[in-house]
Amino acid sequence: MEHKVVDHLFRHHYGKMVAILTRFFGLSYIETIEDAVQDTFIKATSQWRTKIPDNPEAWLNRVAKNRTIDILRSIQAEKNRNFTITTGASSLQIDELFLDHEVADSQLRMIFVASHPSLHPNEQIAFALKTISGFSTKEIAAALLTKEETIVKRLTRAKKSIRENNIQFKYPPPEAIHERMVRVMEVIYLTFNEGFHSTNTDKLVKEDLCGEAIRLCQLLLKKEQFRTGSLYALFALLCFHMSRLESKISIDNQIVSLKNQDRTKWYFPLVRMGNSAMNKAVEYDDTSVYHYEAAIASEHLNAxxxxxxxxxxxxNWYEQLYAFQPTIFTLLNQAIVQLQLNDFEKTLQLLKSIEVTDLGQRGYLYYGCYAEYYMKIGEKDLSISFLDKALAETTNSLERDFLINKRSGLIK
Structure with missing residues (x-):
């Protein structure tokens, strides 16, 4: 039980704790702070076996703060220097930084540190997922479809850039906000997708990550200077997807396809929030991929x-999306849509234009689409062979079960 509590708190509070302590101690100590927060959760796992504190969050905050101070004092002692704490927020006591509005402010500052132009775009995303959302290097590698050692190098380079460029823990100047917001929204989008289409081997949906992405979006929308049509469209998209979470997994822990989902389980208050955000989005001049993806998600919810x-x-929405920003995943989604329209010629044409290796860890979706294509045109054996290829590419246990059940249905 205590492990579940610690895991839950880790997902919800790791980023908050790192941001708050960084605001107090400074970005130059970011690695020490991350180590201290990590140590705190390890300590919680050990000490909470017999009894969980009445206020677990306060316990974590206190222990993380003290652990950070202890580590920094040790470092300074080794250098034969007196330990001092320097901070741009000297008028605030560290405990005051744990107030809700200060937590939000600290996390927003960290989001903009992560999107600083001195960091390479790949480093920005890796740093944000690690520091703000508490992803492990393995999870980041899965989300970004790359190797774990590559992520370790990106994180190392990001922290080196922060030190060498003396990046400050503050908001960007007004003229730089738009460019930085583009990267910020990409990080939020990736965070949500890791939850909604989890690469975890045992669980398809990580509600904590989806909720974290929506929370970060809401934090940004609360400040007028960050509001754009793209941000509102992204928030709408996340609300639309989040509304269907409960219907994606059955009570016996099996994936439920969109066709078979119980639509009475869709959470329409979130849909209404998404609709409201889309109404706001179109009041602005900017357009983004999030506008088109939200429109597509809305079509499903309206049915x-x-x-x-x-x-x-x-x-039509996918065609406009591809014209706006062509990607291989849009082509694959368009192929899936053409299957529903029974346009088999166009489906095959689209599939042949895709290089499966470019899909990375999502390659099983390509083979699954081919399997569906052959099943619809009556080529059962070919459909089974492509399901086998999809199974060979799938690491998620729930996805595997889904494909196995589909294959079994063809053999009967």
Missing amino acids: KTFADTNWGNIS
Whole structure:
């Protein structure tokens, strides 16, 4: 039980604790702070076996603060210097930094540190996922479809850049906000997708990560200088997807396809929040991929049944999305849509234009689409062979079960 509590708190509070302590001690101590926070959660796992504190969050904050101070004193002692704490927030006591509004402010500052132009875009995303959302290097590698050792190098380079460029723990100047916000939104989008399409081997949906992405979006939207049509569209998209979370997994822990989802489980208060955000999004002049993806998600939510889905509209949105920003994943999604429209010629044309290796860890979706194509045109054996290829590419246990069940249905 205590491990579940610690895991939950880690996901919800790791980034907050790192941001607050960084604001107090300074970015030059970021690695020490991360080590101290990590040590704190390890200590919690050990000490909470018999009894969980009445206020676990306060316990974590206190222990992390004291651990950071202890480590820094040790470092300074080794250098034969007196230990002093320097901070740009000297008028605030460290305990006051743990107040809700200060936590939010510290995390927003950390988001903009992560998106600083001195950091390479790949380093920005890796640093943000690690520092703000508490991803492990393995999870970041999975989310970014790359090797774990590559992520370690990116994180090392990011922290080196922060030191060498003397990056400050503060907001960017007004003229730099737009450029930095583009990277910030990409990080939030990736965080949500890691939860919604989890690469974890045992669990498809990580609600904590989805909730964290929405929370970060809300933090930004609370400040007028960060509001844009793109940010509102991103928030709408996340609300639309989040509304379907409960229906994605059955009570016996199996994936439920969109066609078979119980639409009464869709959480429509979130849909209404998304609709409201989209109304705000179109009041601004800027346009982004989030506008198009939110429009596509909205089409699914507007359909009372799977049969009522307006696939023609969805196809048009995907065409506009591809024209706005062409990606291989958009081509794959368009192929899936053409299957629903029974346009098999166009489906095959789209699939042949895709190089499966470019899909990385999502390659199983390509083979799954081919399997569906062959099943629809009556080539059962070919469909089974492509399901086998999809299975060979799948690491998620729930995805594997889903594909195995699909394959079994063809053999019967």
